[in-house]
Amino acid sequence: MDILQLFEDLMGRVTEDEFELFLVQCWIIWNQRNSVLHGGTVQDPSRLNKHVEDFLKEYRDAQEQLAIQPTTSSMQQRASWIPPSGLAYKLNFDAAVFAGINASGVGTIIRNAMGEVMVALSARGLSVMDSEEAEVLACRRAMEFAMEIGFRELVLEGENVTVRKALLSPRATCSRLGHIYWDIQCMAMGFRDFFVSCVKRSADSVAHSLARQTEEEAGVVGRVSPTCSRGFVLRQWLIYE
Incomplete structure (x- = not known):
């Protein structure tokens, strides 16, 4: 089974929120591995889930802050994205x-x-x-x-x-x-x-x-x-x- 098949299988078994958690956990583990290879220190594994929650929260907050606002009647002359x-x-x-x-x-x-x-x-x-x-x-x-x-x-x-x-x-x-x-x-x-x-x-x-x-x-x-x-x-x- 390759990575795409694994993802397709997981997407059929778990919710979207659970899939997001899994992907971010994979990335953090990979990032930690690269850090250690290049002279960094190993972080406490017990903090993994807290890091995941922080990353997802930051992403969702960014989506809200950068969201395209609907054009109102007072802004009809302004170009919109x-x-x-x-x-x-x-x-x-x-x-x-x-x-x-x-x-x-x-x-x-x-x-x-x-x-x-x-x-x-x-x-x-x-x-x-x-x-x-x-x-x-x-x-x-x-x-x-x-x-x-x-x-x-x-x-x-x-x-x-x-x-x-x-x-x-x-x-x-x-x-x-x-x-x-x-x-x-x-x-x-x-x-x-x-x-x-x-x-x-x-x-x-x-x-x-x-x-x-x-x-x-x-x-x-x-x-x-x-x-x-x-x-x-x-x-x-x-x-x-």
């Missing part, structure tokens, strides 16, 4: 420029067709010359992040029209940022399905908030990372130089 279709995931990204500290910020969030948050990233970047450079660097970092996590059907959505046009152009971009656009286009070929769209900032507010909050944080920190199959939670602290 639209979920992807089928089995694809939608990656929203945004950038922020912090002139006062010579830095930029990257915000990325990936959701499924039900609007559930699969993974999110908040990261501080280098100083940039203009908003286009900030956006295209944020786009490349978001693409790298999605590939690292393992997504293969993706809708890439940002707010910068210039970036979208450059990514969709069949001709090479002969600007100082051309090599970055080329990197993104090459990464796009690694996805089974890949689409690019553009929205107003009001439909991309979460990614914008994630990018802005890096102004107050030293270093670069990855946010809570729940991902994939039936609520399976994968949570990591991701550090980037």
Whole structure:
């Protein structure tokens, strides 16, 4: 029996909550094993269930906080986030420029067709010359992040029209940022399905908030990372130089 057959068998025997507990327990045990291999210490096994409860609670709280709110009559003129279709995931990204500290910020969030948050990233970047450079660097970092996590059907959505046009152009971009656009286009070929769209900032507010909050944080920190199959939670602290 392989791992997929095991999961299918378990899904037919236990409730969804029990299946989530099992998956998170597996991940914690695997994480502990890797920690010990790389010089870490063994944690008290009796704390396993408490860790699982904390991870699941954090994931569910994040779902509530990042949920897409229904459009009210007073907000009819504001653009709203639209979920992807089928089995694809939608990656929203945004950038922020912090002139006062010579830095930029990257915000990325990936959701499924039900609007559930699969993974999110908040990261501080280098100083940039203009908003286009900030956006295209944020786009490349978001693409790298999605590939690292393992997504293969993706809708890439940002707010910068210039970036979208450059990514969709069949001709090479002969600007100082051309090599970055080329990197993104090459990464796009690694996805089974890949689409690019553009929205107003009001439909991309979460990614914008994630990018802005890096102004107050030293270093670069990855946010809570729940991902994939039936609520399976994968949570990591991701550090980037």
